[in-house]
Amino acid sequence: MKVKVINKYLLLGLIFLMGIMPLKSVASEGKEDGKINVQELVMEHTNDAHEWHITTFHGTKISIPLPVIVKSSTGWHAFMSFRFDEAKNGVYEGLYVNKDGKICEKNSEGAEQRVMDLSITKDVLQLWIVVILLLVIFLYCAHWYKHKSPESDAPKGFVGFMEMFVLFVYNDVIKETIDEKHYKFFAPYLLTVFFFIFLCNILGLIPIFPGGANLTGNITITFFLAICTMLLVNVFGSKAYWKDIFWPDVPWWLKVPVPLLPVIEFFGVFTKPFALMIRLFANIFGGHAVAISLACVIFTTFQLSIVKGATISPISVILMIFMDLLEVLVAFLQAFVFTILSSVFIGLAHQEEEKPQAEITK
Numbered sequence: 001m002k003v004k005v006i007n008k009y010l011l012l013g014l015i016f017l018m019g020i021m022p023l024k025s026v027a028s029e030g031k032e033d034g035k036i037n038v039q040e041l042v043m044e045h046t047n048d049a050h051e052w053h054i055t056t057f058h059g060t061k062i063s064i065p066l067p068v069i070v071k072s073s074t075g076w077h078a079f080m081s082f083r084f085d086e087a088k089n090g091v092y093e094g095l096y097v098n099k100d101g102k103i104c105e106k107n108s109e110g111a112e113q114r115v116m117d118l119s120i121t122k123d124v125l126q127l128w129i130v131v132i133l134l135l136v137i138f139l140y141c142a143h144w145y146k147h148k149s150p151e152s153d154a155p156k157g158f159v160g161f162m163e164m165f166v167l168f169v170y171n172d173v174i175k176e177t178i179d180e181k182h183y184k185f186f187a188p189y190l191l192t193v194f195f196f197i198f199l200c201n202i203l204g205l206i207p208i209f210p211g212g213a214n215l216t217g218n219i220t221i222t223f224f225l226a227i228c229t230m231l232l233v234n235v236f237g238s239k240a241y242w243k244d245i246f247w248p249d250v251p252w253w254l255k256v257p258v259p260l261l262p263v264i265e266f267f268g269v270f271t272k273p274f275a276l277m278i279r280l281f282a283n284i285f286g287g288h289a290v291a292i293s294l295a296c297v298i299f300t301t302f303q304l305s306i307v308k309g310a311t312i313s314p315i316s317v318i319l320m321i322f323m324d325l326l327e328v329l330v331a332f333l334q335a336f337v338f339t340i341l342s343s344v345f346i347g348l349a350h351q352e353e354e355k356p357q358a359e360i361t362k
Contacts, residue, residue: 201331
């Protein structure tokens with residue numbers, strides 16, 4: 001009983017921390033001439049970076065420096081990102097970070113140019129953390145099942161929690177949308193995608209290290225996931241799938257002499273994964289932006305007057321906590337939506353060609 005009470009208070013404390021953490025960040029950053037630059041602050045917290053910023057305490061920036069590995073016109077460079085802060089004017093070995101957070105150098109004409117950047121950025125480190133956590137979780141669950149028999153009791157605790165998720169995705173998503181011949185082949189990918197997106201979304205809501213990175217709010221990540229789905233759909237698509245694209249079962253005048261419908265169907269090959277990419281990116285990015293914007297409202301209203309700030313602040317804090325709770329639901333829904341749409345697209349690519357009615361009755 002005491003353990004349950006402790007867990008309840010820990011959960012409430014985490015929710016409160018998730019709600020007020022943006023306040024601390026806004027209080028110490030994003031100010032220009034005493035005013036808060038909301039747009040700059042939102043982009044700073046949602047974009048990738050060459051350091052893992054934690055907070056600013058009495059004007060001192062507290063962050064985790066990350067390795068910088070770049071190739072410029074003068075060759076390869078490898079150093080830690082704190083070198084930029086120590087260097088004069090932020091230029092180290094001829095390199096500097098521009099206003100967009102990209103490492104650049106000046107060419108012979110004095111113009112800014114990008115360099116080949118292979119650095120371990122914040123999003124890259126978050127990606128490794130997610131992969132390690134997934135391996136630990138799955139290997140732990142596999143180890144539990146390895147020492148059990150089919151007659152053993154159902155798992156409880158964390159393993160039971162994971163089994164619930166796996167069975168939900170496997171039985172209610174994958175098996176329901178992909179035919180019996182192919183669903184086992186695609187199940188590992190779809191399960192991996194679901195747990196990867198879900199864990200990325202959850203870690204993005206945790207305001208302290210190793211959370212806080214906006215990984216699924218980075219369009220590069222969602223683009224790669226969408227490309228993986230597109231390749232699985234089209235590389236392993238059936239003959240009937242490609243026939244429906246280039247020679248669909250419609251009136252001939254929609255196919256010749258102008259291949260109107262085939263062109264539309266062919267563009268659908270690219271628009272479906274594009275929709276997957278944009279949907280996941282926009283929802284996660286938007287959630288983070290709204291949370292930071294609500295925190296900015298507090299300090300903006302206090303700059304207008306103490307009375308307005310004192311009136312609006314409690315409402316903003318409540319809204320921030322509500323948004324964080326809503327984002328937990330969104331974290332699951334976006335992983336679910338991406339997985340089920342990927343599964344539907346794969347299932348549609350493996351539908352067998354319909355046989356004529358006369359042939360069926362034979």
